[in-house]
Amino acid sequence: MTPIEHSRHLRVILSVNCGSSSLKYALYPVLSDGVGEALHTATIEGSLSEAQQPSGDAFGRALRVLDQIIHELGPVDILAVAHRIVHGGERFTVPVRLDAAAMSALAQLSGLAPLHQPHNLDGVRRFEAHWPGVPQIGCFDTAFHATLPEVEYRFALPDSLYKQGIRRFGFHGLSYEFVIGRLQALTPRAQGRVLAFHLGNGASACAIQQGRSVATSMGFSALDGLVMGSRSGSLDPGVLLHLMRQGWGVDRLEAVLYKESGLRGLSGVSADMRTLHASTDPKAKLAIDVFVHRAIREAGALIACMGGVDVVAFTGGIGEHDAVVRAAIVQGMSYLGVRCAAQANEQLPSKGEGPIHADDSVVELWVVPTDEGRVAARGAAAVLKAFNVAGGAYGGTVPMS
DSSP: OOOOOOOSSEEEEEEEEEOSSEEEEEEEEEETTEEOOOSEEEEEESOOOGGGTTSOOHHHHHHHHHHHHHHHHOSEEEEEEEEEESOOTTTOOSOEEOOHHHHHHHHTTGGGSTTTHHHHHHHHHHHHHHSTTSOEEEEETTGGGGGOOHHHHOOSSOHHHHTTTOSOOOOOHHHHHHHHHHHHHHOGGGGSEEEEEEESSSEEEEEEETTEEEEESOOSSTTSSSOOSSOOOSOOHHHHHHHHHTTOOHHHHHHHHHHSSHHHHHHSSOSOHHHHHHOOOHHHHHHHHHHHHHHHHHHHHHHHHHTSOSEEEEEHHHHHHOHHHHHHHHHTTGGGTOOBOHHHHHSOOTTSOEEOBOTTOSSEEEEOOOOHHHHHHHHHHHHHHHTTOSSOSSSOOEEEO
């Protein structure tokens, strides 16, 4: 939790990320010059499932904590709830109000992100039912990648399949939007060619040129690209055909690819990088080595798409906190003249943000803690502003005191 600052009157946006096993949220103040830093953040473990009511599900516990925090803050107007929605498809490339038509369209994309989309949308319904006067606004992880060129987002499949929406989308967009904005405030070189790694339980990499996504490791779904905690990353589709011929069905394939692969599948120990570092099992080391190797391999492809690189940035749980993995990935790019400063890499400032490149590195290296919630809150604020709203939208705010 972040420290709570008292105020006589606050206008805030609640940013939420509703997942399958937790609900993350943060309260962001809406100031005269934009959205400020979070007043309060928290993660509530547990499912949003209706079946768990009324016995203290994550949603109910989150509301109880929010009520307490809002009481401590003083008079508060919740202007909107900004929801992180993983998949927006081709249609949703900017933040929008989540009305019935939008929710119906987004539900049709659930099969493309089965671990995330249904829970994201369930969270929208729950908050809307609890605060019917407050606008629910969707901010999409795919939206940042709307700038991908056609040669990047098209698969070499029949045009009829493309017309069904089978193409590369890319994810972690809210994170990349925050990171590139922060980098551009920190170093002028971020106006050029940036390779950003979002490394965590979900992992991806993105080539960003002049602030725009031009290539990314994730594709049609959140399975593609890098090795992840329990997701496979890139996989020869022939493997799936082979397993289907053995009688594997969709449900079994989905479970293996999303929940039993990645670091967990390789190691047989854990999906958590911290556990793998502490393990003496040779398979744990193999899992880490494959994770690093795939990041280095993907980096080469993305850098080639930009014709070089000026800045490499790390974010996400592993990217922000694992100095060993960062150093190993940088070492794998040393042929480019990239050099890591060992002390800076291992001893980041208290906020976890800072440069980690050596003086003789031809490429800048940065660690930038992400704040997807703040990007979502900014998006919601922009939607409210577009409707010329003062003190509420689509029916007003919920005053809390």
